Amino acid sequence: MSDSTTVANGEMADAPDARVETHAAHPPYQRHHFESVAQQFDATNFAMWLFLLTEIMFFGGLFTAYLIMRNWYYPAFVEGSHHLSIFWGTSNTAVLITSSFTMAMGVWCAQMRRKGGLVLCLSLTLFLGFVFLCIKGIEWHGEWVDQHVPGLRFTDVDFLHPSMDAEVYKEYQDAPLAPGMAQKTEQYFFLYFAMTGMHALHMVVGISILIFMLFRAIQGAYTEGHFTYVENFGLYWHFVDIIWIFLFPLLYLVSRHAK
Amino acid sequence: MSAATIVTLPDQSTARIPRMNFLTKENGLLSWLLTGDHKRIATLYLISITFFFFIGGSLAALIRMELLTPQTDLMAADTYNKVFSMHGLIMVFFFLVPSVPATLGNFLMPMMVGAKDLALPKINLLSWYLYIIAGGLMIYTMAAGGVDTGWTFTTPLSTHYLNTNVVPAVLAVFIAGFSSIFTGLNFIVTIHKMRCPGMTWFRLPLFVWSNYAASILMVLGTPVLAITLVLVALEHLAHIGVFDPTYGGDPLLFQHLFWFYSHPAVYIMILPGFGVISEVVSTFSRKRVFGYTAVAFSSVAIAVFGFFVWAHHMFIMGISNYAALVFSLLTMLVAVPSAIKIFNWAFTLYKGSITFETPMLYSIGFMGLFTIGGMTGVFLGSTGTDIHLTETYFVVAHFHFVMVGGMLMAFLSGIHFWWPKWTGRMYPEKISQFAAVTTYIGFNLTFFPQFILGMLGMPRRYAAYPPEFQVLNVFSTAGATVLGVGYLLPVLYLTWSLKYGAIAGNNPWQATGLEWQTQSPPLTENFPETPIMDHEAYDYEWLERQQAREVASVG
Amino acid sequence: MTTEAEAHATEHHIVSPKLYLGIFAALLVLTATTVAASYVDLYVFNVVVALAIAVLKASLVVLFFMHVKYSPKLTKLTVISGLFIFLGLLSMTLADYMSRAWGRW
Numbered sequence: 001m002s003d004s005t006t007v008a009n010g011e012m013a014d015a016p017d018a019r020v021e022t023h024a025a026h027p028p029y030q031r032h033h034f035e036s037v038a039q040q041f042d043a044t045n046f047a048m049w050l051f052l053l054t055e056i057m058f059f060g061g062l063f064t065a066y067l068i069m070r071n072w073y074y075p076a077f078v079e080g081s082h083h084l085s086i087f088w089g090t091s092n093t094a095v096l097i098t099s100s101f102t103m104a105m106g107v108w109c110a111q112m113r114r115k116g117g118l119v120l121c122l123s124l125t126l127f128l129g130f131v132f133l134c135i136k137g138i139e140w141h142g143e144w145v146d147q148h149v150p151g152l153r154f155t156d157v158d159f160l161h162p163s164m165d166a167e168v169y170k171e172y173q174d175a176p177l178a179p180g181m182a183q184k185t186e187q188y189f190f191l192y193f194a195m196t197g198m199h200a201l202h203m204v205v206g207i208s209i210l211i212f213m214l215f216r217a218i219q220g221a222y223t224e225g226h227f228t229y230v231e232n233f234g235l236y237w238h239f240v241d242i243i244w245i246f247l248f249p250l251l252y253l254v255s256r257h258a259k
Numbered sequence: 260m261s262a263a264t265i266v267t268l269p270d271q272s273t274a275r276i277p278r279m280n281f282l283t284k285e286n287g288l289l290s291w292l293l294t295g296d297h298k299r300i301a302t303l304y305l306i307s308i309t310f311f312f313f314i315g316g317s318l319a320a321l322i323r324m325e326l327l328t329p330q331t332d333l334m335a336a337d338t339y340n341k342v343f344s345m346h347g348l349i350m351v352f353f354f355l356v357p358s359v360p361a362t363l364g365n366f367l368m369p370m371m372v373g374a375k376d377l378a379l380p381k382i383n384l385l386s387w388y389l390y391i392i393a394g395g396l397m398i399y400t401m402a403a404g405g406v407d408t409g410w411t412f413t414t415p416l417s418t419h420y421l422n423t424n425v426v427p428a429v430l431a432v433f434i435a436g437f438s439s440i441f442t443g444l445n446f447i448v449t450i451h452k453m454r455c456p457g458m459t460w461f462r463l464p465l466f467v468w469s470n471y472a473a474s475i476l477m478v479l480g481t482p483v484l485a486i487t488l489v490l491v492a493l494e495h496l497a498h499i500g501v502f503d504p505t506y507g508g509d510p511l512l513f514q515h516l517f518w519f520y521s522h523p524a525v526y527i528m529i530l531p532g533f534g535v536i537s538e539v540v541s542t543f544s545r546k547r548v549f550g551y552t553a554v555a556f557s558s559v560a561i562a563v564f565g566f567f568v569w570a571h572h573m574f575i576m577g578i579s580n581y582a583a584l585v586f587s588l589l590t591m592l593v594a595v596p597s598a599i600k601i602f603n604w605a606f607t608l609y610k611g612s613i614t615f616e617t618p619m620l621y622s623i624g625f626m627g628l629f630t631i632g633g634m635t636g637v638f639l640g641s642t643g644t645d646i647h648l649t650e651t652y653f654v655v656a657h658f659h660f661v662m663v664g665g666m667l668m669a670f671l672s673g674i675h676f677w678w679p680k681w682t683g684r685m686y687p688e689k690i691s692q693f694a695a696v697t698t699y700i701g702f703n704l705t706f707f708p709q710f711i712l713g714m715l716g717m718p719r720r721y722a723a724y725p726p727e728f729q730v731l732n733v734f735s736t737a738g739a740t741v742l743g744v745g746y747l748l749p750v751l752y753l754t755w756s757l758k759y760g761a762i763a764g765n766n767p768w769q770a771t772g773l774e775w776q777t778q779s780p781p782l783t784e785n786f787p788e789t790p791i792m793d794h795e796a797y798d799y800e801w802l803e804r805q806q807a808r809e810v811a812s813v814g
Numbered sequence: 815m816t817t818e819a820e821a822h823a824t825e826h827h828i829v830s831p832k833l834y835l836g837i838f839a840a841l842l843v844l845t846a847t848t849v850a851a852s853y854v855d856l857y858v859f860n861v862v863v864a865l866a867i868a869v870l871k872a873s874l875v876v877l878f879f880m881h882v883k884y885s886p887k888l889t890k891l892t893v894i895s896g897l898f899i900f901l902g903l904l905s906m907t908l909a910d911y912m913s914r915a916w917g918r919w
Contacts, residue, residue, distance in 0.1 A: 033376035043378040043452040049892045056896040058482035101838035104879045151497025242872045247848040249864035515907045582910035
């Protein structure tokens with residue numbers, strides 16, 4: 001969260017004498033309002049967990065909307081999901097899980113004070129994050145081409161006449177939907193874009209922080225015994241992974257056999 | 260008022276404000292805008308929310324003026340819709356939600372737990388900046404023509420019609436929500452991790468407990484509002500979504516998600532007020548709060564129950580009768596911890612040495628008005644009476660009794676109570692007592708008639724009404740004028756007191772909290788050295804012993 | 815300074831890379847399983863299996879990658895309270911939807 005090495009020197013300079021002494025005994029990364037490094041670690045770690053708590057509820061609203069809408073417009077949601085690519089979805093899941101693993105290893109490297117290892121792990125995580133976004137981009141592009149982008153470029157013709165999309169039809173033999181229900185596939189894609197979009201936004205934020213961390217790690221900032229920042233960022237990254245772990249089956253998998 | 264007072268001020272001829280304090284430490288605008296000091300951020304917040312309070316207040320004045328006559332003569336009906344919507348939005352998200360936590364809470368929380376600062380000072384500053392950005396957007400919304408959806412952004416009104424500024428308003432509330440999340444998060448971390456040696460959970464002042472409960476609600480509830488508003492904005496822009504029936508959405512889903520936050524939000528607004536009342540009532544009756552543990556846990560109970568009652572806002576919207584039954588029952592449960600608090604404060608007063616300084620006057624006003632507000636809430640929580648009363652002025656009166664009569668009274672009580680700590684100077688006593696009484700009278704005159712109007716069936720949110728309701732509306736508008744005077748006075752005399760108020764000394768009220776044991780205004784790091792809590796909260800005998808020892812050692 | 819930092823570091827349980835590798839492998843296997851399961855027609859149980867595996871995967875990430883297994887009670891409580899409130903939102907909302915028309919869905 002807060003960058004601990006930037007202890008305000010100005011504040012220290014004119015503090016009463018007694019304080020200066022205790023300040024001097026602090027490691028440079030301990031911020032002045034904490035009594036000890038352990039307290040600082042505990043506090044920032046707990047703060048990160050609380051932030052993730054808000055994130056659970058943030059995505060929780062989306063999942064609730066998805067659940068209700070899927071039950072309301074079940075056929076539309078089923079046939080809508082048949083137009084997603086399980087291949088890309090699975091690949092992306094694997095990519096994200098791998099990035100979680102490299103991130104966890106990054107935390108381990110920071111704990112063990114291995115600078116080279118940390119830099120490598122962070123670079124790999126960063127790279128995998130980009131790969132994830134690229135694959136997501138390929139998928140979104142596919143939806144744009146198929147005219148499945150609600151509000152911008154959408155037609156329900158694929159659901160009124162499923163045989164028009166030969167590839168999907170070959171696999172699923174979807175029955176044509178009634179016009180009213182076919183229209184509701186737009187709901188599915190609205191939620192699909194809202195959910196994957198929100199997730200991707202979190203990835204973008206994570207990647208930005210990763211780039212910043214990579215520079216700091218090269219300078220050796222996290223391998224001097226102060227790994228709080230890496231640990232906390234790791235929590236965020238794993239959380240984003242967990243969201244995808246749920247999005248993947250809900251959006252791609254559960255409707256494969258449903259009629 | 261009684262002549263008795265507990266105020267003990269230092270000798271005014273020799274007393275000085277401490278030269279070194281958090282206000283004088285650094286100078287210049289930048290030292291304020293880049294500060295990490297919780298007390299300075301609290302000051303920034305105090306100025307900002309006062310600004311928004313008066314914008315919201317002016318809008319309220321416009322509403323009351325329009326309602327003076329049955330016809331729509333002051334403004335057109337659609338203008339009226341925008342005025343009450345903006346009034347609600349500004350008052351809820353830019354005054355009530357941040358009022359006590361972001362100002363008094365920010366100022367006091369670290370001192371009460373014996374810490375140097377909140378756990379995350381930069382996040383705290385970020386929260387203020389988010390508030391300001393959100394506030395700017397809200398002002399922009401207003402300048403661009405306002406929103407007419409009501410503060411609830413009711414779909415499909417907010418998603419279907421393009422003639423109002425829903426998107427900037429939604430964005431403003433979204434950002435303000437994150438400001439409040441960060442404040443809540445900071446408080447929870449501070450209370451868990453930053454307590455000084457000896458400060459156990461049951462030695463914490465009740466102000467800390469109630470802010471803790473409110474913070475839990477902020478952290479868990481606000482994100483649901485945030486994602487709901489994102490969906491509203493997307494729906495408004497893309498013309499497809501999950502809330503608008505013409506697109507196949509469900510407006511009730513919006514209501515569920517919206518009230519999942521906005522009902523707990525009511526407790527976000529009122530719980531910190533409870534904390535203020537606990538401190539003030541104890542100090543001015545010179546007694547430990549009766550049933551400390553019960554009061555502490557009732558805050559947490561309100562927070563927990565508060566999450567499972569939201570659908571009582573939706574009884575007439577077509578939710579299932581069975582669900583209505585369950586939600587109605589759960590709503591009754593919330594009345595229990597609220598009543599525990601009121602009874603415990605009453606028992607604290609019983610046989611106490613009560614004095615009637617301004618904070619106490621406001622607190623007593625709070626207890627009366629909040630009780631009325633809470634009891635009428637029970638009417639509204641019963642499914643049967645709710646059908647008759649909801650969407651009438653009865654509801655308006657009910658939540659104004661809780662929010663204005665309750666929360667605003669508590670806020671003013673707290674501001675007066677901690678003003679000497681904050682600025683080092685006392686506010687003028689007589690005129691502030693006058694202001695407190697004026698507020699009380701003005702408030703009752705404004706909102707009590709609205710209960711009757713609601714019972715008679717006057718619907719809310721209309722610019723015009725049948726002529727037979729005029730008498731009560733005139734009462735209400737007259738009361739609003741008195742209330743306006745009551746709110747303007749503190750601004751004037753508190754500003755005056757910044758330069759001319761009497762020097763307060765460390766502990767003018769003889770209060771026991773840790774914040775009173777340090778200098779006023781406090782040092783940047785609050786205490787010269789980390790305090791050690793060696794007594795229970797509200798231990799007035801400890802305070803006497805402490806003072807006797809000081810006299811002895813000085814003598 | 816160093817000693818304090820070291821003492822601090824040893825306070826935290828450091829998960830070994832071997833365990834991380836094991837969890838990573840388990841997550842990949844579970845991903846493969848959930849995809850494979852979706853190709854088998856299990857009627858209503860497709861959803862159940864998919865969600866059960868997702869919960870299992872998420873638990874592995876939370877417990878080991880996020881160190882909750884070795885964390886203080888407070889962290890565990892935070893995770894649980896998040897789930898509790900989320901389930902509250904879900905179940906109470908569903909309670910309305912489901913009882914609005916008993917038996918129709």
